[in-house]
Amino acid sequence: METQLSPGDLDPPIRIAVIDDHPLLRDGIVAVLGTQPDLELVGTGEDGEAAVRIYREQRPDVMLLDLQMPNVDGVEAMTRILAEFPEARILVLTTYSGDGRATQAIKAGASGYLLKNSLRTELLDAIRSIHRGGTHFDRQVFGAADREAKRLTARESDVLELAAAGNSNKQIAARLSLSEDTVKGYMKAIFARLGAMDRTHAVAIAVRNGLIEL
Amino acid sequence: METQLSPGDLDPPIRIAVIDDHPLLRDGIVAVLGTQPDLELVGTGEDGEAAVRIYREQRPDVMLLDLQMPNVDGVEAMTRILAEFPEARILVLTTYSGDGRATQAIKAGASGYLLKNSLRTELLDAIRSIHRGGTHFDRQVFGAADREAKRLTARESDVLELAAAGNSNKQIAARLSLSEDTVKGYMKAIFARLGAMDRTHAVAIAVRNGLIEL
């Protein structure tokens, strides 16, 4: 591949890796990328481990990374990659507009955030924007602006998960070896964080935001 | 080795329509179909209305249909199509292995059920199997076997959704113009159906089984 040939449109292609655990969706993205002459696919994978390995081997210009994956998840993989390659440019993909991990992903250093139900033009815009050194954060994900607060501490998650399983505060206290009052304290903190009316509402919000496992 | 007319294939291609609200996934499926000479794409759409319209216009041999879609959802679209074309062969796609609508879809007359994280070979097998008049039901979707019982009536869903939104029984009663006691009666029925300990547990179970919208 020659160098000095052209300005503008004959730049070297943007090298891209795609990590997602859904084969069909992965193929869809690959198909979209294939229609663009300025984009080159250099690797695909289906979990966080593959993401790290592929990044090391290929050093893609942009990595598309799903958040919800088996084994090593997206946030973890991204953290590892950025620790090793701080210049890495990662575009995070997710299914839910209210995914609680969005904030984590941003803090971990993602260059962009895109919903999976985006149009192909949005995907392409996001890739090129990020490659140019910009960012691309889907409005739907952060439009609400109150997403920041929707995060739970490990202990709060424990409490809320047990509540979701049908335990009373007393039972939760017994299970976690706490006093019932302490559990109540956590519940109060959870309501405040999530803006929930009661424990039932809190579980609904937490599930919608991917904060607890059912 | 070949018969008379067509330069290549013996049988006419299987005509397929793809309905899914995620453009990227849709493109992925289309891309997979494009690699198979015996399959022909005759239409795509992103909601239940489009599904019905495309079925009427194209009469595809097999329709791939997502369950969770805006406006008219998958089950509703399928019901309408099958009412008009009882011979229609529909392969239902879904994201979650525990989707409660799976049962509804089967009852409504789906010819097959497939998880979105299937491999492309599974998708192709399912399409061909269904076209031959067979069925294809992903084991992961129906493994649990106790899904049957996990169903709510329309009114129960209304009540539980309002509960999930943080409403008290009194508030739910006001919203639905019922007495508080009636709402309590529904809650009792919901607990019994779902095997839930309390309203919080019920919401968690209902969400996991795709019985309510958050």
Next chain:
DNA sequence: GAACAATCCCCTCTTTCGGGGGGAATTGCC
């Protein structure tokens, strides 16, 4: 027309929840 599911209503009783206060130890970070 009997059986059934779904829908709706009413009562009492005890437990639980959640709001309102408060404090205190530990950690990490600037």
Next chain:
DNA sequence: GGCAATTCCCCCCGAAAGAGGGGATTGTTC
């Protein structure tokens, strides 16, 4: 060092929830 966040604990109290009964009315299905 200071300071914020996290984790943990305690009090009171009114309102809500849930368990236990009891019904009635529609439909549909067999």
